[in-house]
Each structure stands twice: as structure tokens, then as C-alpha cells.
Amino acid sequence: MGWVAGPRLVSATARAGALGILASATMTLPQLREAVREVKSRTEAPFGVNLRADAGDAGERVRLLIEEGVRVASFALAPSQELIGRLKDAGIVVIPSVGAVRHAQKVVAWGADAVLVQGGEGGGHTGQVATSVLLPQVVDAVGVPVIGAGGFYDGRGLAAALCYGAAGAAMGTRFLLTKESTVPDAVKERYLAARVTDVTVTTKVDGLPHRMLRSDMVAAMESSGRIASLLRAVRHAAAFKKHSGLSWTAMLRDGRALRHGKGLTLSQTLLAANTPMLLRAAMVEGRTDAGVMASGQVAGLIADLPTVAELVAATVGQATARLTELAAQAGP
Incomplete structure (x- = not known):
């Protein structure tokens, strides 16, 4: 949800009674503070901030959340026990995202208050x-x-998530396709037109499995050789360096952290640090020819653009009705 879950979408989600989460990985520290304060100016409802636990300035970002009184911290990768402790000492709820049972057990042992579990459809x-x-x-x-x-x-x-024993469900693509989402209308139309089979997984963006909409850009990356991939990586790295103000050393360090140092090529290291520029091209500039569109498989099932308030009300109402029907079928 980088470039998507900004102050407007997050505050609308919070006002509707759900938990909006600011996607901060694409923000500098000053931009993050500004975004947090903008959400606070729009609503008094709780909201959270998602952090990259492996970012070089993760400690500074945690301090920012504490200073600004943010209520929830979520993490794209497992945070350290030290970061969890600092947040919990400040009364902030910690919710790491995990993709395996062992990761969930590890962060819970370190003190995580809850875990968000993303399956392969995400x-x-x-x-x-x-x-x-x-x-x-x-x-x-x-x-x-x-x-x-x-x-x-x-x-x-x-309702299905609750029946499995979960406390709730998180939705990314569904909230991207709302009226408050700042994604350009032409890009939203690409999502709405997609079928389930138009969502694919590629490792050509940064060397890791990445689920997104099929596009000419994805096809070009899939068919490009090592030299073309390296040139593209350098170009995107330079663009992100200008946007973020990071040094080459800092960007390469973050790229290696994202890949956990496993079999990195130079191209993969650069792209791991700078995948945000590929997302920005589509999600901010509307350039689907030059960017990528991260997407869950559910894009093929979504056909409308409600307001966030309409979406939350409809989701809760439908879940309540379905659970009531099931309870009635079960009998006394």
C-alpha cells in the first residue's frame, strides 16, 4: 500500500470505524511526521503506522510514533524484541505482519500484541x-x-476470517479501490477491469515473489536480460535517491536488509531498495507503462468504487447477516 495508504485514505478509514494504517516506507521522516499530524487533524479515532523493521532509521521512526502519540505500530517484517519493547513501554499496540507460523510464534514471544497473517492471495x-x-x-x-x-x-x-478464529480481516486492494484512495482514476480502471487471471506473481521486480497486475511493464521485466535489468535498476535507484535524500550506501544497506543478504546480485540489491519508484510511477503518476501495480487476487472480484464509509458499513452488515444466518441454521 505504499503511495496509497496516505492521510486521506487512513483518516477516512478511521472515521468509518476501521483501523487505517499509514504506509510509511515511502516517506522520509519529515514526511511521516507531517502525514501523522494530518491524520490527527482530520480525526480523533485511532490509527496506525506501518514501518519497515529493517530500515536503517527504524529506531528514529519508532521515536516519532511515540512523540506523536500514534496508537498502533504495524511492521512489514518482524521487528526486533528491542523495538517491540520500546513501543509497548509507550503504550503503543504492536502488530507485526507474518507469513509463517514460526514467525508469528517468534514475535509473540517477544511481546507482540497481535499478528497480521497474510496468505499467498495477498x-x-x-x-x-x-x-x-x-x-x-x-x-x-x-x-x-x-x-x-x-x-x-x-x-x-x-465472516470467514471470524469463523477461522481470527479477530478480524485486513484488506489492501479493496481499500485501494475506494473514492478516498488517491490512486489515479485511470489506474483504478485497470484494477476494476482485471480478471482473477490478470493477477500474477513475479520475482523480476526485486528478486522476491511480488503479486501484481499483469502489464506491459511486467512482461518487459520478465523477458529482459541481466544487462537491461541492471540498467533499469540503476535508473530507478538514482530516481529514488533524489526523492528520498538517502545516500547510495544507505540505499544499498536497506536493499540488502530486505533480501536478508541471500544471493544478491547488484541489480537485485538496487531494486530491493528502490521498488517504491516502480510503484510510484503507477500509483502517483498514473504511468502504468513505466510502473507496477501491486494487487491481491481479489482485484478480479471487485467491480465498484464505494466511499470508505460505504465499504465498511457494507462489509460489517454483510458479515453480520451471514453469521446470523449460519447461527439460525445451526439451531438451538
Whole structure:
């Protein structure tokens, strides 16, 4: 949800009664502070901030959340025990995202308040295990609230998550396709026109499995050789360096952290640090020819652009109705 879950979408989500999460990985520290304050100016409802636990300035970002009184911190990768402790000491709820049972058990042992479990249907960086298999595994393995993600887009999905034992469901693509989402209209139309089979997984963006919409850009990356990939990586790295103000050393360090140092080529290191520029081209500039569109498989099932308030009300209403029907069928 980088470049998507900004102050407007997050504040609308919070006002509607759901938990909006600012995607901060694409923000500098000053931009993050500005975004947090903008959300606070729009609503008094709780909201959270998603952090990259492996970022070089993760400690500074944690301090910012504490200073600004943010209520929830979520993480794209498992945070250290030290970061969890600092946040919990400040009264901030910690919700790491996990893709495996062992990761959930590890962060819970370190003090995480809840875990968000994303199955393979989810957009962006993803795994191979389906939510319907992974979610009940994690629910059975940990003693904290579990939030299901990957494949959810309506009230039936929320009801299913609750039946698996989850405390709720998280939705990315569904909230991207709302009126408050700042994604350009032409890009939203690409998502709405997509079929389930138009969502693919590629490792050509940064060397990791990445679920996104099929596009000419993805096809070009899939068919390009090593030299073309390296040139593209350098170009995007230079663009991100200008945008973020990071040094080459800092960007390469973050790239290696994202890949955990496993078999890195120079091209993969650069792209791991600078994948945000590929997302920005589409999600901010509307250039689907020069960017990528992270997407869950549910894009093929979504056909409308409600307001966030309409979406939350419809989701909760449908889930309530479905659970009521099931209870009636079960009898006394």
C-alpha cells in the first residue's frame, strides 16, 4: 500500500470505524511526521503506522510514533524484541505482519500484541501458502489476536476470517479501490477491469515473489536480460535517491536488509531498495507503462468504487447477516 495508504485514505478509514494504517516506507521522516499530524487533524479515532523493521532509521521512526502519540505500530517484517519493547513501554499496540507460523510464534514471544497473517492471495510481497491454510495454523499456534489478510474484500470474507478464529480481516486492494484512495482514476480502471487471471506473481521486480497486475511493464521485466535489468535498476535507484535524500550506501544497506543478504546480485540489491519508484510511477503518476501495480487476487472480484464509509458499513452488515444466518441454521 505504499503511495496509497496516505492521510486521506487512513483518516477516512478511521472515521468509518476501521483501523487505517499509514504506509510509511515511502516517506522520509519529515514526511511521516507531517502525514501523522494530518491524520490527527482530520480525526480523533485511532490509527496506525506501518514501518519497515529493517530500515536503517527504524529506531528514529519508532521515536516519532511515540512523540506523536500514534496508537498502533504495524511492521512489514518482524521487528526486533528491542523495538517491540520500546513501543509497548509507550503504550503503543504492536502488530507485526507474518507469513509463517514460526514467525508469528517468534514475535509473540517477544511481546507482540497481535499478528497480521497474510496468505499467498495477498498483493505485493507474498508467500506460497493460501490464507485458508495459513490463518487457522497461526490461530492455533499463538495466544494473541490474529488478523487475516490476503483474499478478503467483503463481509463474507470477514465472516470467514471470524469463523477461522481470527479477530478480524485486513484488506489492501479493496481499500485501494475506494473514492478516498488517491490512486489515479485511470489506474483504478485497470484494477476494476482485471480478471482473477490478470493477477500474477513475479520475482523480476526485486528478486522476491511480488503479486501484481499483469502489464506491459511486467512482461518487459520478465523477458529482459541481466544487462537491461541492471540498467533499469540503476535508473530507478538514482530516481529514488533524489526523492528520498538517502545516500547510495544507505540505499544499498536497506536493499540488502530486505533480501536478508541471500544471493544478491547488484541489480537485485538496487531494486530491493528502490521498488517504491516502480510503484510510484503507477500509483502517483498514473504511468502504468513505466510502473507496477501491486494487487491481491481479489482485484478480479471487485467491480465498484464505494466511499470508505460505504465499504465498511457494507462489509460489517454483510458479515453480520451471514453469521446470523449460519447461527439460525445451526439451531438451538
